[in-house]
Amino acid sequence: MAITNGTLLNSVPAAQQQTLSTNYLDLAGTANEGWAQQYLPDLMEKEAEVFGPRTISGFLAQVGAEEAMTADQVVWSEQGRLHLSYTGNVNSTNAGANTGAGGTTPQFTIENDIDQTAGFTAANHGVRVNDTVIISNSDGVFKCLVTVVNGAVLDVAPYGATTLAANATADGSTLLVYGSEFGKGDSYRAAAGTTNTADTRGANEPTFTSFSNKPIIMKDYYEVSGSDASRIGWVEVSTEAGASGYLWYLKAESDTRARFTDYIEMSMLESELNVAGSVADAATILPGSAAGAGNVGTEGLFAAITSRGNVTSGVTGVNAIQDLAEFDAILAEFDRQGAIEENMMFVNRATSLAIDDMLASMNSYGAGGTSYGVFNNSEDMALNLGFSGFRRGSYDFYKSDFRYLNDLATRGGINTAAAAGTGIRGVIIPAGSSSVYDQTVGQSIRRPFLHVRYRASQTDDRRMKSWVTGSVGATTSALDAMQLHFLTERCLITQGANNFMLMQ
Numbered sequence: 001m002a003i004t005n006g007t008l009l010n011s012v013p014a015a016q017q018q019t020l021s022t023n024y025l026d027l028a029g030t031a032n033e034g035w036a037q038q039y040l041p042d043l044m045e046k047e048a049e050v051f052g053p054r055t056i057s058g059f060l061a062q063v064g065a066e067e068a069m070t071a072d073q074v075v076w077s078e079q080g081r082l083h084l085s086y087t088g089n090v091n092s093t094n095a096g097a098n099t100g101a102g103g104t105t106p107q108f109t110i111e112n113d114i115d116q117t118a119g120f121t122a123a124n125h126g127v128r129v130n131d132t133v134i135i136s137n138s139d140g141v142f143k144c145l146v147t148v149v150n151g152a153v154l155d156v157a158p159y160g161a162t163t164l165a166a167n168a169t170a171d172g173s174t175l176l177v178y179g180s181e182f183g184k185g186d187s188y189r190a191a192a193g194t195t196n197t198a199d200t201r202g203a204n205e206p207t208f209t210s211f212s213n214k215p216i217i218m219k220d221y222y223e224v225s226g227s228d229a230s231r232i233g234w235v236e237v238s239t240e241a242g243a244s245g246y247l248w249y250l251k252a253e254s255d256t257r258a259r260f261t262d263y264i265e266m267s268m269l270e271s272e273l274n275v276a277g278s279v280a281d282a283a284t285i286l287p288g289s290a291a292g293a294g295n296v297g298t299e300g301l302f303a304a305i306t307s308r309g310n311v312t313s314g315v316t317g318v319n320a321i322q323d324l325a326e327f328d329a330i331l332a333e334f335d336r337q338g339a340i341e342e343n344m345m346f347v348n349r350a351t352s353l354a355i356d357d358m359l360a361s362m363n364s365y366g367a368g369g370t371s372y373g374v375f376n377n378s379e380d381m382a383l384n385l386g387f388s389g390f391r392r393g394s395y396d397f398y399k400s401d402f403r404y405l406n407d408l409a410t411r412g413g414i415n416t417a418a419a420a421g422t423g424i425r426g427v428i429i430p431a432g433s434s435s436v437y438d439q440t441v442g443q444s445i446r447r448p449f450l451h452v453r454y455r456a457s458q459t460d461d462r463r464m465k466s467w468v469t470g471s472v473g474a475t476t477s478a479l480d481a482m483q484l485h486f487l488t489e490r491c492l493i494t495q496g497a498n499n500f501m502l503m504q
Helices: 059-063 248-270 301-308 324-336 349-360 411-417
Strands: 064-069 074-079 085-091 107-113 131-137 140-150 153-158 173-180 208-213 216-225 310-312 342-347 389-392 395-401 426-430 433-438 443-448 450-455 465-470 481-494 501-503
Touching: 059 248, 059 342, 059 450, 074 481, 107 173, 208 481, 216 248, 248 301, 248 481, 301 310, 301 426, 301 481, 301 501, 310 324, 324 389, 324 501, 342 349, 349 395
Parallel strands: 064 450, 310 501, 342 395
Antiparallel strands: 074 208, 074 433, 085 107, 085 173, 107 153, 131 140, 131 173, 140 153, 216 481, 342 426, 389 395, 426 501, 433 443, 450 481, 465 481
16 A cells, blocks of 8 residues: 655654754745744744824814714804905096085995905995095005995095095905094984985994804724634734734724724815715715705815915915015914914924924024024033924914824825925914804804814714624624724814914
8 A cells, every 4th residue: 555645745754853944844835935944933923013103183182172963064153353344446537426416525336345255245334424434555545434325335535635546456445444423413314415315324233154064974894704803813913092912803903993083083174065066966976965065075174274264375385384474474364363362383394394494593593503492502412403382473373293294194195296385284273262153052152263063962972983793792693704883973163264374
């Protein structure tokens, strides 16, 4: 009887006790040359963390808050400006046409309010007869008395000897109401000598603007079969959440959870509401949503600042903060808005270094590298070349690196490929809180400028849900696998976007 050896037999006894390739038990087979060696390899069972912290979540936790809601939409109102200021045109060729008597009284035609608010109607402005106004354009600054109001056209009588000339550029004049003047015994009535009822001085109503946003539903899941869940892995892993172990599927589950957490934060930053006529507007794109603008998507931070806030592209379009002149232009814009004194700057690496260089150049020793701040640069101390905060004018700024804008796998890679001036280099966010009228609560309340609303009730809390299905672990179905599900339903509320600055 003959015995035929298998072709994969890799252990041939040697006559002497010596390590040879023919008498080594290759458990992995000849295809794996790593094990077919003279000695057992030195196994490094610890997984190498080569990318450092991989998650980008935590930004909103620093600058905002979270609140529960039960509705499909969040509606809030923001105060309008207290003072009346408009842009428009001066016309001196048809002077006094409102009165029908001719004369030399120039006219000011209101085109928009100072903020160019969407939906503003020039005929519904707040300028009234007997108001005293300042008109500014390329010809100078003029103090005038409003004598006639006829819709958006005002007759304005200069107090000085100089008569207003027609402004050279469209919408090139600015009008500010600074007071009023009446004659003795005068009342709130039409201007003397006229019968135009449009001249009657009515009461001004406070203006406010309503905004809304809707939550989006985000889902994800991870699945591992029952056989794989019971297999022991040989690589020790650790996660950003601090967990560690040897079961490989736990590593994959942890990565899925961490990725979903990042998706939550990135969605609150990057999301946009669809517009009418867009491809995403079709009902078939997202089942369960009817066609129409506003039914798909949600307004994230960047979209809110772009549409309702301030955007600066800097001097070169590469760094949003190039020198003090550019930074002072940002301060001037903040002066026009809420003038929030404390602001937080979250910027990418290039902008952070540009700000450091800008501040260092203010030091007479900065160019030579001797001193970069107000501290003791002793010979035994490492030179500190960075700044975490500074004060300019009446504003305090606290600078922090924004990992989301630096990571090549997130916005950092997008910014690298983006055309000059179109990437996002940083964002300036006001600190503190704002007072708004919440239509759900029915009263004015104070909230952080940024806060997240998530759906929650006594029955279901959708802030961050996770549950397990399948036959592995807690048996819930006949599926021979374990499925871990993640879900959230939320939106970001950006209040007072006029106090924010997006740096491109």
